Amino acid sequence: MNILIIGMGYVGVTTGLVFAELGWKVTGLDTDANKMKSLSEGRLSFYEPGLDSLLRKHLLTTNIQFTTDVEGAIHDNSIIFLCVGTPSDQDGSADLRAVRIVSERIGSTMKDYKLIVVKSTVPIGTNANVTQWVKASQTDSYPFDVVSNPEFLREGSALHDSLHPDRIIIGSTSEHATQVMKALYAQMNAPLLITKPKTAEMIKYASNAFLATKISYINELSRLCESLEVNVTEVAKGMGLDHRIGPHFLRAGIGYGGSCFPKDSKALLYTAKENNMELSILEKVTQVNETQSRHFLDVWEGQLGGFTQKTVAILGLSFKPDTDDLREAPSISILHQLMEKQAIVRVHDPVAKLPASLLAERVSQFDTVEETLQQCDAVILCSEWETYIRADWAHLRNVMNAGYIFDGRNMLNGEQLATLGYHYYGIGNR
Numbered sequence: 001m002n003i004l005i006i007g008m009g010y011v012g013v014t015t016g017l018v019f020a021e022l023g024w025k026v027t028g029l030d031t032d033a034n035k036m037k038s039l040s041e042g043r044l045s046f047y048e049p050g051l052d053s054l055l056r057k058h059l060l061t062t063n064i065q066f067t068t069d070v071e072g073a074i075h076d077n078s079i080i081f082l083c084v085g086t087p088s089d090q091d092g093s094a095d096l097r098a099v100r101i102v103s104e105r106i107g108s109t110m111k112d113y114k115l116i117v118v119k120s121t122v123p124i125g126t127n128a129n130v131t132q133w134v135k136a137s138q139t140d141s142y143p144f145d146v147v148s149n150p151e152f153l154r155e156g157s158a159l160h161d162s163l164h165p166d167r168i169i170i171g172s173t174s175e176h177a178t179q180v181m182k183a184l185y186a187q188m189n190a191p192l193l194i195t196k197p198k199t200a201e202m203i204k205y206a207s208n209a210f211l212a213t214k215i216s217y218i219n220e221l222s223r224l225c226e227s228l229e230v231n232v233t234e235v236a237k238g239m240g241l242d243h244r245i246g247p248h249f250l251r252a253g254i255g256y257g258g259s260c261f262p263k264d265s266k267a268l269l270y271t272a273k274e275n276n277m278e279l280s281i282l283e284k285v286t287q288v289n290e291t292q293s294r295h296f297l298d299v300w301e302g303q304l305g306g307f308t309q310k311t312v313a314i315l316g317l318s319f320k321p322d323t324d325d326l327r328e329a330p331s332i333s334i335l336h337q338l339m340e341k342q343a344i345v346r347v348h349d350p351v352a353k354l355p356a357s358l359l360a361e362r363v364s365q366f367d368t369v370e371e372t373l374q375q376c377d378a379v380i381l382c383s384e385w386e387t388y389i390r391a392d393w394a395h396l397r398n399v400m401n402a403g404y405i406f407d408g409r410n411m412l413n414g415e416q417l418a419t420l421g422y423h424y425y426g427i428g429n430r
């Protein structure tokens with residue numbers, strides 16, 4: 001069985017390489033010819049640990065190849081994974097244009113049986129739409145199945161998450177398709193849940209929304225902890241020891257970012273609205289997230305005595321460490337707020353680059369932490385890269401002007417930093 005993956009972003013490339021590693025023959029297809037060229041030459045268009053060496057390995061084993069020839073790729077492969085983007089539309093709904101275009105193209109091109117696997121995160125009912133779009137574009141009625149197989153990987157640990165998933169969800173109405181999916185994943189040691197396509201689609205949204213809820217819960221609590229002088233990190237540790245609660249996704253911070261929690265929460269809220277239902281908890285979850293960085297910036301402003309004309313460093317641009325993804329990154333919202341407050345901003349990230357549109361007279365990016373901190377009054381830590389945890393903070397105190405550290409991820413040891421002459425403040429961790 002040959003596998004075609006359509007959409008060579010984070011999910012498509014990772015999925016393709018995982019199947020190549022499992023020994024399948026994989027073809028990657030994307031409309032972006034530059035991406036296909038660089039992938040064919042062993043270069044990724046994004047930063048994700050471990051993927052580049054696996055890519056080079058499987059270009060040599062010839063388990064993976066890349067193409068922009070849509071017709072040829074559809075003809076040559078009987079299993080087709082859809083991994084195209086489903087970004088937020090202006091009204092918060094998921095933009096399904098790419099899913100539709102690809103479905104119609106498969107329909108108009110296919111000449112024999114195809115198993116179409118929807119891995120993109122799509123609203124509940126979309127698998128049925130894909131079936132309609134394929135059928136409506138067929139010139140002859142060739143058989144096909146559509147299966148939902150949502151993806152749960154995290155950026156920064158995409159390869160590990162995909163090779164060792166907590167579960168594999170398959171939404172299928174066809175026994176044949178279910179058996180093929182089971183064979184594809186047979187080497188993976190993970191619970192397999194076979195369910196209806198709509199349920200599989202809902203499991204994906206419900207999981208992301210629940211994780212976002214855990215984060216917003218602890219983040220809102222961190223505001224109360226801040227004013228009561230209670231340490232939220234210790235509270236989370238105490239809560240997490242209860243196995244019914246668990247320790248994960250209870251790290252208070254400046255809010256969740258990334259390509260999925262904000263987008264998928266909005267899309268689920270839109271689906272609820274379309275069905276005249278309320279998801280009031282999820283509404284609050286997004287509100288808390290949208291106000292979290294502003295809340296703590298105000299607190300820190302009081303501690304610093306104002307940001308106006310102060311030189312402030314932002315360490316960590318990406319929405320989390322080990323990725324260069326800036327989508328919905330809290331650092332960018334903080335950067336805008338600092339600009340409004342007329343601060344001079346110096347930024348650093350180990351891999352992410354600030355878009356040219358954000359570089360301004362008062363905003364510059366530097367290559368090293370030391371250069372970035374020169375003459376700074378304050379540092380705001382936005383993502384917990386190892387580089388910052390391991391930095392020589394004793395030495396860095398000498399390059400800074402005033403030594404204010406505002407730790408938006410509660411990642412550094414405040415007591416130790418205080419002995420080095422810093423004024424250390426985090427998120428509800430007093």
Ligand SMILES: NC(=O)C1=CN([C@@H]2O[C@H](COP(=O)(O)OP(=O)(O)OC[C@H]3O[C@@H](n4cnc5c(N)ncnc54)[C@H](O)[C@@H]3O)[C@@H](O)[C@H]2O)C=CC1
Binds near residue numbers: 121
């Ligand atoms: N990024 C992540 O960590 C995760 C993403 N997802 C979901 O997976 C889907 C893909 O996400 P990402 O990989 O982050 O997206 P991405 O934006 O990185 O990549 C999407 C790719 O699809 C390509 N594309 C768009 N239209 C196309 C077409 N008509 N034909 C061929 N290629 C086309 C684009 O050029 C791009 O390379 C989304 O639905 C997302 O919600 C699910 C789990 C994790």
Ligand SMILES: O=C(O)[C@H]1O[C@H](OP(=O)(O)OP(=O)(O)OC[C@H]2O[C@@H](n3ccc(=O)[nH]c3=O)[C@H](O)[C@@H]2O)[C@H](O)[C@@H](O)[C@@H]1O
Binds near residue numbers: 121153208258319320
């Ligand atoms: O659908 C998706 O795209 C993916 O979304 C998230 O993965 P991802 O966004 O890559 O990264 P996470 O590790 O979940 O972090 C998301 C954001 O939450 C923040 N976060 C996470 C955990 C925590 O305790 N506190 C917290 O603020 C992170 O800093 C980051 O900004 C989910 O964890 C994946 O399971 C899912 O597949």
